[in-house]
Amino acid sequence: MINVGIVGYGNLGKGVLKALSKASDMNLVGVFTKREPSSLGLKEVNVYGVDSLKDMKGQIDVLFLCGGSATDLPETTAIYLKDFNTVDSFDTHAKIPEYFEKLDKIAKENGTVSAISIGWDPGVFSIARMLFGAILPDGDDYTFWGKGVSQGHSNAIRKIAGVKNAIQYTVPIQDALDKVRSGVRPNLTTGDKHLRECFVAVEEGADKTLIEQQIKTMPNYFADYTTIVNFVSNEEVVKMQQKLNHGGFVLRSGSTSSENKDLLELSLNLDSNPEFTASVLVAYGRAVSKLSKEGKSGAFTVFDIPLKYLSDKPEEFLRKTLL
Amino acid sequence: MINVGIVGYGNLGKGVLKALSKASDMNLVGVFTKREPSSLGLKEVNVYGVDSLKDMKGQIDVLFLCGGSATDLPETTAIYLKDFNTVDSFDTHAKIPEYFEKLDKIAKENGTVSAISIGWDPGVFSIARMLFGAILPDGDDYTFWGKGVSQGHSNAIRKIAGVKNAIQYTVPIQDALDKVRSGVRPNLTTGDKHLRECFVAVEEGADKTLIEQQIKTMPNYFADYTTIVNFVSNEEVVKMQQKLNHGGFVLRSGSTSSENKDLLELSLNLDSNPEFTASVLVAYGRAVSKLSKEGKSGAFTVFDIPLKYLSDKPEEFLRKTLL
Numbered sequence: 182m183i184n185v186g187i188v189g190y191g192n193l194g195k196g197v198l199k200a201l202s203k204a205s206d207m208n209l210v211g212v213f214t215k216r217e218p219s220s221l222g223l224k225e226v227n228v229y230g231v232d233s234l235k236d237m238k239g240q241i242d243v244l245f246l247c248g249g250s251a252t253d254l255p256e257t258t259a260i261y262l263k264d265f266n267t268v269d270s271f272d273t274h275a276k277i278p279e280y281f282e283k284l285d286k287i288a289k290e291n292g293t294v295s296a297i298s299i300g301w302d303p304g305v306f307s308i309a310r311m312l313f314g315a316i317l318p319d320g321d322d323y324t325f326w327g328k329g330v331s332q333g334h335s336n337a338i339r340k341i342a343g344v345k346n347a348i349q350y351t352v353p354i355q356d357a358l359d360k361v362r363s364g365v366r367p368n369l370t371t372g373d374k375h376l377r378e379c380f381v382a383v384e385e386g387a388d389k390t391l392i393e394q395q396i397k398t399m400p401n402y403f404a405d406y407t408t409i410v411n412f413v414s415n416e417e418v419v420k421m422q423q424k425l426n427h428g429g430f431v432l433r434s435g436s437t438s439s440e441n442k443d444l445l446e447l448s449l450n451l452d453s454n455p456e457f458t459a460s461v462l463v464a465y466g467r468a469v470s471k472l473s474k475e476g477k478s479g480a481f482t483v484f485d486i487p488l489k490y491l492s493d494k495p496e497e498f499l500r501k502t503l504l
Numbered sequence: 505m506i507n508v509g510i511v512g513y514g515n516l517g518k519g520v521l522k523a524l525s526k527a528s529d530m531n532l533v534g535v536f537t538k539r540e541p542s543s544l545g546l547k548e549v550n551v552y553g554v555d556s557l558k559d560m561k562g563q564i565d566v567l568f569l570c571g572g573s574a575t576d577l578p579e580t581t582a583i584y585l586k587d588f589n590t591v592d593s594f595d596t597h598a599k600i601p602e603y604f605e606k607l608d609k610i611a612k613e614n615g616t617v618s619a620i621s622i623g624w625d626p627g628v629f630s631i632a633r634m635l636f637g638a639i640l641p642d643g644d645d646y647t648f649w650g651k652g653v654s655q656g657h658s659n660a661i662r663k664i665a666g667v668k669n670a671i672q673y674t675v676p677i678q679d680a681l682d683k684v685r686s687g688v689r690p691n692l693t694t695g696d697k698h699l700r701e702c703f704v705a706v707e708e709g710a711d712k713t714l715i716e717q718q719i720k721t722m723p724n725y726f727a728d729y730t731t732i733v734n735f736v737s738n739e740e741v742v743k744m745q746q747k748l749n750h751g752g753f754v755l756r757s758g759s760t761s762s763e764n765k766d767l768l769e770l771s772l773n774l775d776s777n778p779e780f781t782a783s784v785l786v787a788y789g790r791a792v793s794k795l796s797k798e799g800k801s802g803a804f805t806v807f808d809i810p811l812k813y814l815s816d817k818p819e820e821f822l823r824k825t826l827l
Contacts, residue, residue, distance in 0.1 A: 196760070199760060199761045200760065203641045203642050204641070274827070277823055277824070277827050278820065278823055278824050281823055298827055303827045305635070305639070305768075307826055307827045308635065308811060309770075310826045311811045311812070311814070311815065311822065311826050312628065312631065312811055312814065314815070314826065315787045315790075315811070315814035315815045316628070316780075316783050316784045316787045316814070317780075317783060318526045318527070318783075319526050437519070437522060437523065437775075437776055437779035437780055437782070437783050438522045438776070438779055440775070440776070441774075441775035441776035441779050441780075442775050443772070443773065443774050443775060443780055444771075444772075444773040445628075445770075445771075445772055445773075446769075446770070446771045446772075446773075447632075447768075447769070447770050448767075448768075448769045448771075449766070449767075449768055449769075450766065450767040450768075450769075451764075451766050452760075452763070452764035452765050452766060453760055453761070453763070453764035456760035456761055456764050457639075457640075457760055457764075457766055459760070460639050460640060460641075460760050461639045464638045464639045467638075482823060482827055483811070483827075484810060484811050484812040484819070484822055484823070484826075484827070485810050485812060485819075486810060487807060487808050487809060487810050488631060488634045488635055488638070488806070488807050489634070489807040489808060491634070491635065491638035491639070492634065492637070492638045496807070496808075497601065499634065499807055500600055500601055500604055500805060500807070501600070501601050503630055503633045503634050503637065503807075504597070504600050504621055504626045504630045504805055504806070504807070
């Protein structure tokens with residue numbers, strides 16, 4: 182059995198707990214939280230304060246770090262990694278190189294293994310981009326996200342004066358997707374590929390026209406996109422916030438010769454973004470445990486780990502049934 | 505530069521030659537053929553008889569073995585592997601386990617590396633089945649092939665008395681694909697997922713009704729499928745035989761919890777089956793060269809090789825641009 186711990190009990194941590202119920206080779210030692218342990222209301226699972234981890238070195242093979250990428254993971258992963266193997270979903274794309282270098286050094290110094298940036302993007306989508314590009318060098322990549330909620334864009338709207346609550350969906354533009362699938366290899370910006378649909382609840386007496394204008398002209402977030410603003414009740418926004426579906430498409434359009442074209446496409450349609458991300462974390466947790474048992478150390482991404490490490494089945498079985 | 509050789513100059517070998525023109529890190533030492541070298545009509549490429557390989561140990565880093573899976577590869581790979589690293593597209597699924605075991609032993613004894621069963625199925629499709637299954641353990645796999653030519657089924661028709669020429673297309677059944685995409689997880693046989701469309705040219709005076717009946721009732725090949733037989737001229741069959749398009753879909757439909765479903769899908773739409781297979785061979789040839797330089801030996805499948813090995817780009821660049 183692989184002994185594992187969950188650090189953080191937000192949506193992602195809850196997803197890992199569910200995913201572990203489908204992993205018969207893993208034993209949950211406990212959930213570790215910054216909050217008062219009893220406040221999580223968990224039964225049949227040990228809940229500890231994060232400080233307890235100090236005394237549990239050697240008792241946990243893999244820690245699933247379920248904090249956020251903005252402030253939590255950059256600070257805490259480096260600390261946990263001194264004593265434990267870790268898996269995280271760090272997804273600030275621009276900062277991945279420095280995050281990797283830092284953790285690789287710490288992991289090698291401490292003989293631990295850290296799988297970073299695991300999930301669906303970065304993660305499963307990265308695998309598709311890597312594989313597709315290597316086998317079809319003469320081609321172009323297209324990644325479409327959605328339909329799904331962007332927390333960053335939702336937060337940006339909520340900061341506008343007069344806005345009570347808001348949710349923003351990133352929506353792939355079907356015409357752009359069809360154009361890529363036709364094989365013409367168009368040049369498309371992120372704004373050409375996606376529209377942004379916002380559902381906004383305002384305070385009483387707020388100026389909707391002004392708010393709509395502030396959203397649509399917001400630099401970086403909305404100015405370069407087709408943006409649709411719908412004003413709805415707070416109840417409607419709250420109801421939408423319960424749904425966590427997401428997904429998207431990675432396409433590569435290219436040629437093997439002057440006569441022959443190819444279209445390679447991966448698509449994900451996910452009812453729950455955090456639960457699916459958690460399922461990917463758990464599979465890579467298994468890989469981390471195997472790498473560690475082989476004596477490996479350092480930081481690893483989805484590019485570095487052979488796929489057989491993700492499975493709980495023997496190699497012979499995988500060759501016989503899946504190859 | 506990675507020095508490579510192509511063994512066999514049928515459609516697959518021709519595809520490798522084209523793929524190498526897009527691989528700036530590879531140098532083609534020569535094409536090796538069982539035929540009279542000059543009969544290949546190749547200019548600006550060295551062509552040798554296969555016997556010349558005996559004297560070229562140490563001059564070639566990777567041999568692309570472009571023979572067939574029925575009789576050629578099972579006999580010859582073991583011989584070449586004693587002196588060279590190899591990549592092949594062995595695709596007789598039922599015999600892969602024994603093929604792997606045999607080559608793994610020879611490669612380890614001789615300090616060589618053999619990447620086996622490389623292409624799109626087995627190959628890219630296997631990667632999807634492996635990855636999808638590991639991250640979504642509660643789910644079902646569905647592989648659809650086509651639309652594309654099945655050589656085995658085309659040959660089976662050509663053996664019927666009175667048949668002059670024939671081509672058979674394997675066609676995914678759209679209703680079955682839609683049903684899987686709806687998330688209901690149906691039980692589907694290969695025959696539920698595909699229909700078989702045949703274009704047959706007959707000898708003068710042949711009994712078309714009898715031939716159609718013989719095709720439709722042929723055990724293993726057609727009896728369990730919806731089969732459509734079209735009688736056409738030999739010229740039409742020959743014209744169809746020039747087109748080598750293929751592709752298909754790998755889907756996994758599953759759940760991360762009782763509330764949430766997911767649909768993961770990989771699709772390939774290929775103008776040229778052999779050229780695309782060749783492109784995959786070339787990427788894995790790069791991996792074989794790297795594994796060999798690291799001192800590894802043995803047989804490897806797509807499950808065993810980290811994806812970064814397929815690329816000619818540095819790891820830092822891959823993390824920065826593709827993760």
